[in-house]
Amino acid sequence: MSTQFKFMTLPHRSGTVANVFIHGYSAGHDMEDRCALRKAIPSSLHNCINIFAFWPSGHWSQFDTFISKGIWATARVSPFVGAGAVAVDRAIHFNRSRNRASDMGKTLFKQLDSYLLEHHPYVETVNLVGHSLGGRVVISALRERHNNPPDDGLVVGDVLLMAAASKLSGDEASAFGKLIKGKLCNAFSSSDKILLFNLGETSAGRNPVDNCKNVEMTDFGHTDYWASLEKVLRNCGFQGYQSGLPASSLAQTMVKKPDPVVHDHLLYDLLELTSERIRGQVVKHLRTSSWANLETDQSLYLMAKELQLLGGHCMVNLARGRGLKYVQILLMLAEHYELVNEMHDCAQVIELEAILISQFFQSSFGDNHTLASRKDILQQVRAMSEKDYFEQVDALAASLTVTSYFSTPEAPAPLYRKTQSSQPNLSKAVALASLSRWSSLSTLIPTEQLQTAFTNLKSAVKPGYSALIPAVAIVFYARLKLNNEGLL
Known part of the structure; x- marks a missing residue:
């Protein structure tokens, strides 16, 4: 400890x-x-x-x-x-x-x-x-x-x-x-x-x-x-x-039943203050999920609500009419990627987001992807143009679908890749093959790589995750660029 x-x-x-x-x-x-x-x-x-x-x-x-x-x-x-x-x-x-x-x-x-x-x-x-x-x-x-x-x-x-x-x-x-x-x-x-x-x-x-x-x-x-x-x-x-x-x-206004969307300040206020281009990227990824129902690009409220609905159990969220607060979604993803022990080092939301984003790219594209480094991910993202970062997130989203297990998407713009890594290809192959041959493969392939493969597979098959993960990557980018001290 x-x-x-x-x-x-x-x-x-x-x-x-x-x-x-x-x-x-x-x-x-x-x-x-x-x-x-x-x-x-x-x-x-x-x-x-x-x-x-x-x-x-x-x-x-x-x-x-x-x-x-x-x-x-x-x-x-x-x-x-x-x-x-x-x-x-x-x-x-x-x-x-x-x-x-x-x-x-x-x-x-x-x-x-x-x-x-x-x-x-x-x-x-x-x-x-x-x-x-x-x-x-x-x-x-x-x-x-x-x-x-x-x-x-x-x-x-x-x-x-x-x-x-x-x-x-x-x-x-x-x-x-x-x-x-x-x-x-x-x-x-x-x-x-x-x-x-x-x-x-x-x-x-x-x-x-x-x-x-x-x-x-x-x-x-x-x-x-x-x-x-x-x-x-x-x-x-x-x-x-x-x-x-x-x-x-000072007079304090008491709200008996606060709206769970509007009062999710780390999400709603952030999206309200960020640019339309960035909000458009969030909407684009949310719409890839069959669990989302966004009919307009202009509704800030619906955008935040739909992102919340993708957190946790989608069926339960739809039944009760609300999802998880943004910080709860981050904690859920930290558990999904087995990063709970790293949370003590995170005092701000953006620090937890940074760890998650680096883990997203590491799991999909291997250790050698530039954005897989927890140590300098903030500097790397700041150095990227908006267009280049969005392209990287698009590639991340493509890698999270079940169909990607039959075709291996690569992160675009090799400029941001240190060296090519064969781990993603192997991880996907392992994830498919190990469904029926776990015991034999576990003696040939390192346990850590098998765990990564299964985590990737769970990300692909869990309802809403293939849209939620890239949406969180965009929200992280919005927070980093806005640099509002109250929302960090």
């Missing part, structure tokens, strides 16, 4: 003070959740630099493949024993994440200092906000800073612990108070039942702690802090919030 933080600076940054937010267990584990956490930061903090520090906290629903098989085998014998096995395994999983939070805290300031030096060298002060196990990360970081004083020159202002899943003694709090220039705040709630599962420790998130500024968040549950972050900041007198504009003074 990675021990690296993935830092992401939010839009609307200004000033020389950085607020660093750290999530807890079962949070920030995928792109959808990271987008939700970003939205929790109130506009009243726009006078600061706001940074999320994502770390591999794990998720309660993520089971190891071996463990999962063992639990299913146990459940077949007895549902009660199976349920007990799940409970024990999740307790072990949480304990591992708890230990990892402590380890991550020991490296927080070192990694943060490197990030600030590269991206925000003018930052003078950092405020820390940690929720749940994120609070444990912060406490561990302060403990490390106290035991081994650094020379990084960072000034720590306010430290806010929200529902901290960690013990904190009054003596430690007093020692930490001498390390920081601001307040050490402990936002706690005795109504937080989730912290009762933090066995073996009295969590600061449920109790006041001596030598802290204790702020009781009455009736708050464990998950209420991010949703009501502005209230927490106001009650605690958080430094960055005090100097900001109170967003609560």
Whole structure:
């Protein structure tokens, strides 16, 4: 498991003070959740630099493949024993994440200092906000800073612990108070039942702690802090919030049933702002699917809706009248191409798109295709003309059809090919032949190549995928060219 933080600076940054937010267990584990956490930061903090520090906290629903098989085998014998096995395994999983939070805290300031030096060298002060196990990360970081004083020159202002899943003694709090220039705040709630599962420790998130500024968040549950972050900041007198504009003074329009198409900002807003030429390419690829029903090129709403409908199970989507949000589609494709482990390195949507696009071209045309390189795909696409990139995506779309398994399309414009690769041809041949001869071929052909072949075949036969994949490649291009910070 990675021990690296993935830092992401939010839009609307200004000033020389950085607020660093750290999530807890079962949070920030995928792109959808990271987008939700970003939205929790109130506009009243726009006078600061706001940074999320994502770390591999794990998720309660993520089971190891071996463990999962063992639990299913146990459940077949007895549902009660199976349920007990799940409970024990999740307790072990949480304990591992708890230990990892402590380890991550020991490296927080070192990694943060490197990030600030590269991206925000003018930052003078950092405020820390940690929720749940994120609070444990912060406490561990302060403990490390106290035991081994650094020379990084960072000034720590306010430290806010929200529902901290960690013990904190009054003596430690007093020692930490001498390390920081601001307040050490402990936002706690005795109504937080989730912290009762933090066995073996009295969590600061449920109790006041001596030598802290204790702020009781009455009736708050464990998950209420991010949703009501502005209230927490106001009650605690958080430094960055005090100097900001109170967003609560602005009238907020509440939408009871938001339109899933219009409110998919990463897709709808992007398509609205991009050029007609690029939107035309999206429509062109969507129309190749028999599951799409686009009758006009002009309807932005229908274009976004049809793309959503191709995500997930097409029949289910058609029955309920809506598809998946764009970020959910990206996560679905990441699972399809077995790229789940790479998602920790993606703080922005465009970073996940870039990994997917390189995988699309690698699977269809081999490692030697220029766009198959994850390392420099952004630079390669920026260097391409619009016409050349569209031609490459057209070739990608052609390679995703079942008929392409009987004729091998090649990517056009050899200028963008490093060398010719025979892997695509072999992959298609393997995919067809292995339907009936998997065991014999597996001894002759590397497993990785067989997996690629089957993934390609699944992409060709899954309803809507042959249109969805090139459409996503065009959306990625639109995002890259638009370069709107709020939509990255």
